[in-house]
Amino acid sequence: MDRTVLVGLLQVVGISLVPVALLVGxxxxxxxxxxxxxxxxxxxxxxxxxxxPSGPPLEKLAADLRRLHPDVxxxxxxxxxxxxxxxxxxxxxxxxxxxSALDVPTSLLALPLYGLEREAERMRLEHALTAAGLVWQPxxxxxxxxxx
Numbered sequence: 001m002d003r004t005v006l007v008g009l010l011q012v013v014g015i016s017l018v019p020v021a022l023l024v025g026x027x028x029x030x031x032x033x034x035x036x037x038x039x040x041x042x043x044x045x046x047x048x049x050x051x052x053p054s055g056p057p058l059e060k061l062a063a064d065l066r067r068l069h070p071d072v073x074x075x076x077x078x079x080x081x082x083x084x085x086x087x088x089x090x091x092x093x094x095x096x097x098x099x100s101a102l103d104v105p106t107s108l109l110a111l112p113l114y115g116l117e118r119e120a121e122r123m124r125l126e127h128a129l130t131a132a133g134l135v136w137q138p139x140x141x142x143x144x145x146x147x148x
Contacts, residue, residue, distance in 0.1 A: 064090075068091040096109050104129060106124075108121045
């Protein structure tokens, strides 16, 4: 037999077997996928799900800090002491939550309610949160000073 005839015959047989091979492969595809998942799957790195946030959203914390900031730092004359203390406690709680959300360590809530240590930690935490990019303190307009 001539070599070119043999090559032509093999090409015809190969071309005619391709659709059959595809149909057989598609019929066994679910088993092939199951085999791949069983054999190769455990060796592949798994994606970890992101951790769920443990506290309120950072936007809510910033809004609460914005709302409480004037009552804590510039209370209105005649405001009762109980209201000032409540605002201070709420502000400190929100500051600590924001610190936790931004991975800024703090011991603010563990300190005694009154004293210079808590005030110093509050100021340090405010500065650290500002350095971390959280904006909640009012900024004066050009030519306008903040109330004293």
